[in-house]
Amino acid sequence: MKEAEIRRLLAANLLCVFSIILTAVVPSFFWDGFTVLGTHLAWLCICSVCVSTLNIILHLVLKPNQSHKRSSFAHKISRFLKCCIYFFMSCILFHAIIVLYGAPLIESVTETFLFAVLLSTFTTLQCLCMLGPNIQAWIRVFSKNGAMSIWESSLQITTICSILGAWFGAFPIPLDWDRPWQVWPISCSLGATFGYMAGLIIAPLWIHWNRKQLTYKSR
DSSP states (O other), X not given: OOHHHHHHHHHHHHHHHHHHHHHHHTHHHHSTTOOTTTTHHHHHHHHHXXXXXXXXXXXXXXOXXXXXXXXXXXXXXXXXHHHHHHHHHHHHHHHHHHXXXXXXXXXXXXXXXXXXXXXXXXXXXXXXXXXXXOHHHHHHHTSTTOOOSHHHHHHHHHHHXXXXXXXXXXXXXXXXXXXXXXXXXXXXXXXXXXXXXXXXXXXXXXXXXXXXXXXXOOO
């Protein structure tokens, strides 16, 4: 395993972490009264758009899973449209799962859907950028010993950390603390964000420490 590839992964992940921090700081210079808690829905939109854009740009530049097969323009358009459909379906699926876990069904629909979009950005979008609209590849990557590169190992870690962060973020909501950040879905979205950022930092470090044990075989 090349150290240069791990450094590329670390640089890309740190850039994503830095972009999330900027989404909480930069808008306040142009928007009076902007705060992550006070204007949380606006921050959800800004964070989702910025992280999505940066992830797409990084994958276009770094090309971690570059295919040697040449594809036609029509195939690229078809692949792009499929990715858009998959992302939208992911948002709907996450929305339904969040409601099943106790989120309001009718009230706070906008809040729940934007939280679902954020979760899809942290999880599904990365899968689409790296693996494309290929469900079999997704199943392979998230199966035991299914990763074929350090980028896919990083994908596993960041996805799991994002979902766990969102889950742990729900714990303080029913507590009688009467804190502003207990309003739905602030604690869950912050938990998912911190989980995603933690996964971005943990992934390259874990891969570096276990590089001698990690053997990736092409399938």
